Each structure stands twice: as C-alpha cells, then as structure tokens.
Amino acid sequence: KNFQALVGRGAKAEVDGETVLVGNRRLFAEYHHDTGMYEEKLAELEQQGKTAMLAGTAHTLYGIIAVADTVRENxxxxxxxxxxxxxxxxxxxxxxxxxxxxxxxxxxxxxxxxxxxxxxxxxxxxxxxxxxxxxxxxxxxxxxxxx
CATH class of the missing domain: 3.40.50.1000 (HAD superfamily/HAD-like)
Structure with missing residues (x-):
C-alpha cells in the first residue's frame, strides 16, 4: 500500500509494514545504502543498454533488477x-x-x-x-x- 512513483528515482511502497524500494542509485542514497558492492554489475548491465535498478527495503539492499527496452524494428x-x-x-x-x-x-x-x-x-x-x-x-x- 501507499505506492509512490518517485520521478527520476524509482518507486516505493509499504508491504507488511516495511518500506520496499525499487529504483536507481539516487533513491538508495536517500536511505543511506552503500551500493558499492553492486557498482561493477550495475555498470556491466548499463553498458549492455539495460536499465539496472536496485531492489530492497529502507534498511536492506537485496539486489538488482535489469530491464531493457527493445528498439523498434522500424x-x-x-x-x-x-x-x-x-x-x-x-x-x-x-x-x-x-x-x-x-x-x-x-x-x-x-x-x-x-x-x-x-x-x-x-x-x-x-x-x-x-x-x-x-x-x-x-x-x-x-x-x-x-x-
């Protein structure tokens, strides 16, 4: 519940009383998360043209979700x-x-x-x-x- 789209950063919502986050480095920096251990993988995915998003809670960073837009054939x-x-x-x-x-x-x-x-x-x-x-x-x- 309490879903919020955070322009330019990602999204957050409350799940079972916990703030769940999916977004970019800026969003997780707001929650004082150190993303250093993920930087190499984030950069690799981004070099491939994928949007790499971090996933976690207000207190814990769990991992990365990567998505890619496909360039239209025409x-x-x-x-x-x-x-x-x-x-x-x-x-x-x-x-x-x-x-x-x-x-x-x-x-x-x-x-x-x-x-x-x-x-x-x-x-x-x-x-x-x-x-x-x-x-x-x-x-x-x-x-x-x-x-």
Whole structure:
C-alpha cells in the first residue's frame, strides 16, 4: 500500500509494514545504502543498454533488477527517412542513465544523446537545442517526456 512513483528515482511502497524500494542509485542514497558492492554489475548491465535498478527495503539492499527496452524494428528506417528529408541532427533525450542512453544512441546511429534527464530538464534541453539549431521537433512516447 501507499505506492509512490518517485520521478527520476524509482518507486516505493509499504508491504507488511516495511518500506520496499525499487529504483536507481539516487533513491538508495536517500536511505543511506552503500551500493558499492553492486557498482561493477550495475555498470556491466548499463553498458549492455539495460536499465539496472536496485531492489530492497529502507534498511536492506537485496539486489538488482535489469530491464531493457527493445528498439523498434522500424526505428533505423524512420531515422533514415528523416535524414533523407533533410534533417541534419537527430538527438535522443532520455531519463535513462548515460550508459543506457549511449548504447541506444549508438545502436540507432544518432548524432547526440542526453541521458539522466528529468522531464523539466528535457524541456530545458529542447530549448537549448532550439537556440543552437533554430527549428527543433520533439517526439515523446511516455509520461516522462514533458512536465
């Protein structure tokens, strides 16, 4: 009960009177957990393009859960269509950590990527890109793509 989505950090809920956490390093740092013993495995999973989340309670860190978004089959074709239409720069703005964002950007052949962005920071980044390039278009696929 008492489920809370914690923007940019993860989620927490109460289970049998205990606070259960699933999220990133920032969330567990708030609860004074030392994630050092998991850093090597977290980095390895993130290098593979997976989002690695820690799982535990307010008092104990139990392990890692890793998930991966699959890149849609037609993504590269859609990006090529944009390039053929004269789009010169294609960038990705992501709430995922930088390692995951880099892995996806490399897989898609993007010109730039920006990781670890909260929705408000995505707006700031789009504005900065508009100042740099003039015209900017933005496409989002989730609730975290804008405030």
């Amino acid at each position: 993504s590269r074709e859609a990006l090529q269509t944009l390039r053929d239409a004269g789009i010169r720069q294609i960038a990705m703005l992501s709430g995922d950590n930088n390692r995951v964002a880099r892995a996806v950007a490399e897989k898609l052949g993007l010109d730039a990527y920006f990781g670890e962005l909260l929705p408000e920071k995505k707006v700031d980044t789009v504005r900065a890109l508009a100042r740099q390039y003039g015209k900017v278009a933005m496409v989002g696929d989730g609730v975290n793509d804008a405030p």
